[in-house]
Amino acid sequence: MEIHRFRYILFALMGLTALVQMCAIAFNAMGEINERNVYFEQTGRAPEEFFAAMSYTRAVQETQFWFAVPVGLSIAVLVIYAFLIWYRDWFGRGTFAYRLLSLPSERRNIYFAKLTAILTFVFVLVGFQLLLMPIGRAIFAMIAPADQLQPSYIADAIFANQVFKILLPRSFAEFFVNYGLGIISLLVLFASILLERSYRWLGIVYGLAYAGFCALLMVYPLLALGLNYSTGYFYTEEAYAIQMAIDGLIVVASVWLGLYLLKKKVSV
Amino acid sequence: MKRYLLSMALGVFAVGSIGAYYASGTEGDAPRYKLTTLQGDAGEAAKMRLSGSYIGGVGSKALELTVDGTKYQLTQSFYEKYLKDNRYLTSRYEEMKALKREHRDFMRARSNVDSFYKDSEWLIYADIFLYGPRGVYDWRTELKMDVLEEATGHVRKYRIELGDSKPTHWVRVQDVQRIGDEVHILAEVRLQDAPAAGNVAGTTADFHDYVVDLRSGELLRNNVLVSEKSEINLSTISNEVRSQPSEYVVLRSNKSRTVRSEGGGEAVALDDHFWSYSYRTGKLTPLPEPSPGLSAYSNIQSELSGELFTILYSDRGSLAIARYNVATGAQEQGELTLTAEQLGGQSIHSVSLAQNRVYVLLTTESSNKTRISDGRQLVAVVLDAGSGELLYKGEAAYDGPAEKADEFRKNLWLTNVNADRL
Numbered sequence: 001m002e003i004h005r006f007r008y009i010l011f012a013l014m015g016l017t018a019l020v021q022m023c024a025i026a027f028n029a030m031g032e033i034n035e036r037n038v039y040f041e042q043t044g045r046a047p048e049e050f051f052a053a054m055s056y057t058r059a060v061q062e063t064q065f066w067f068a069v070p071v072g073l074s075i076a077v078l079v080i081y082a083f084l085i086w087y088r089d090w091f092g093r094g095t096f097a098y099r100l101l102s103l104p105s106e107r108r109n110i111y112f113a114k115l116t117a118i119l120t121f122v123f124v125l126v127g128f129q130l131l132l133m134p135i136g137r138a139i140f141a142m143i144a145p146a147d148q149l150q151p152s153y154i155a156d157a158i159f160a161n162q163v164f165k166i167l168l169p170r171s172f173a174e175f176f177v178n179y180g181l182g183i184i185s186l187l188v189l190f191a192s193i194l195l196e197r198s199y200r201w202l203g204i205v206y207g208l209a210y211a212g213f214c215a216l217l218m219v220y221p222l223l224a225l226g227l228n229y230s231t232g233y234f235y236t237e238e239a240y241a242i243q244m245a246i247d248g249l250i251v252v253a254s255v256w257l258g259l260y261l262l263k264k265k266v267s268v
Numbered sequence: 269m270k271r272y273l274l275s276m277a278l279g280v281f282a283v284g285s286i287g288a289y290y291a292s293g294t295e296g297d298a299p300r301y302k303l304t305t306l307q308g309d310a311g312e313a314a315k316m317r318l319s320g321s322y323i324g325g326v327g328s329k330a331l332e333l334t335v336d337g338t339k340y341q342l343t344q345s346f347y348e349k350y351l352k353d354n355r356y357l358t359s360r361y362e363e364m365k366a367l368k369r370e371h372r373d374f375m376r377a378r379s380n381v382d383s384f385y386k387d388s389e390w391l392i393y394a395d396i397f398l399y400g401p402r403g404v405y406d407w408r409t410e411l412k413m414d415v416l417e418e419a420t421g422h423v424r425k426y427r428i429e430l431g432d433s434k435p436t437h438w439v440r441v442q443d444v445q446r447i448g449d450e451v452h453i454l455a456e457v458r459l460q461d462a463p464a465a466g467n468v469a470g471t472t473a474d475f476h477d478y479v480v481d482l483r484s485g486e487l488l489r490n491n492v493l494v495s496e497k498s499e500i501n502l503s504t505i506s507n508e509v510r511s512q513p514s515e516y517v518v519l520r521s522n523k524s525r526t527v528r529s530e531g532g533g534e535a536v537a538l539d540d541h542f543w544s545y546s547y548r549t550g551k552l553t554p555l556p557e558p559s560p561g562l563s564a565y566s567n568i569q570s571e572l573s574g575e576l577f578t579i580l581y582s583d584r585g586s587l588a589i590a591r592y593n594v595a596t597g598a599q600e601q602g603e604l605t606l607t608a609e610q611l612g613g614q615s616i617h618s619v620s621l622a623q624n625r626v627y628v629l630l631t632t633e634s635s636n637k638t639r640i641s642d643g644r645q646l647v648a649v650v651l652d653a654g655s656g657e658l659l660y661k662g663e664a665a666y667d668g669p670a671e672k673a674d675e676f677r678k679n680l681w682l683t684n685v686n687a688d689r690l
Contacts, residue, residue, distance in 0.1 A: 061326065120282065124282045127284070152326075171345050173347070174344075174345055175286075233377050
């Protein structure tokens, strides 16, 4: 249901990402060919003598701003939608929230539908970005002269972009950590929104306090357990386990609080 | 149902796309290299690590080559990248890892590998802390010694005020040993001298042997072994296995000076002096001066293993080894010199001395060439530090189709050789 409601925005973001990034690659390739032609016309020498072979990885590196623009826009839209996914039920047309909360099914389904919708959008956009990379390479290869083309690996092209170093790290463990932190933040945000929906003006204070408390808890091990110096009391694996336990606790507490508020406190 | 179909399709797409990316490997253009054995026993090279970069494609990728193959530094997890290295003591040294397994609580918050002593009866950690100054004359140094009795598991903590109020730049424990009931803590202390009129204050480098009673924690003696009032570097070479008992330690002082070379240019030469110090007798014995030819070498490494002290001299063209018995203070045998050509190369890139072995990284290209030749080979050899006997010789090679071997070999740059620490 939630995915269905957002589908046009999702497809628009995907289309915009594809358009901007593929145009950036095409213009970069054409610009480089043009530069080579100018060199040939002015010197009469083969461009290969002066220029390195054309590389898709380097093209991605050179156009990383244009790669980052639609990615940044998508992130911004998803962050805004994480709020809208709740508030539009209250402030949108009609009394949709009233109908939603009056459904005979468990209210937790509403919570998990919204959560999985946002996560699906995030990972679909990440997956789409991965799909665009070989397409971009194919476009680049079509434009660049075959004899001046250096083969590129998709992983290297991805890593040539500073934004992708965070969004698509080479290690899956780091991917897990990066997106894990994102999911925890989303759960805390949901709990804060539901606090606001439950207690209104006072709920804003509760929500901010809860989010601040969770943020403090999350950075506490980094600041207090001496992870950054060699004489800290805890061994690294212990401090890491404490961090994991705190993160797990925040997940459980946020989900529980969200479900509790939705079931017992939220009113229309 | 149509709505759910869209959700399911998007879910499958996301999982499939991300899963395929990570399942297919994210190292990109990162060819595998191997060490091909040309001579000797590959087991001798098991602890050898060659580090450098693959420079193909766009940018370069740091890698490490061992007899087991290539390891790129690309796919480290968040844990490895940001957290593990901060506790290098218990993640880098094998002997410290073992101590952590045996005495987890005792090993907490320890940071100086030279501060340990271990035998079958005792495990000791001693460190000196510098506090202050709260006022100009209020420097305070405190010796903290924790002693674990292996038989009972009982830990005693001693805190001793060293009572030295001189302005101190830094203090560092270099070695800890037990002789009977006396614990010797060898420390380098860098003091700030009083400034002469109109001049900037100089420094004095001291070596102190603080002797502490093992049972009572009382400071018995404070012996100043060396005190130098000049821009001189002092260092110690304690037993290679830090936590093993050793009656001796080697002290080194060195000072660099600029000399005119034969061609008229300037070169930096090192004035090096070594002493053997016996904790039992308190005697400081100067080791014989190396022959004049050795002082011209630009790179010096040394190692103390039991009573045998080895100095490895090296430069681009050759290496030389001198060995001394620290108990007698005498040179063990004649100095051994090996040229890069004798080792199977033209130029020495890097050397490492560890556990009675000399690890050498060579290239078949002359160091005088300004451009790197496409035909160069990278060769690693392992020598016996005593006899100079070649125990292993291997060549870095592309681990893939033969037709690509030459192309990928050109893109491998190895710059350093190291051996795993105990």
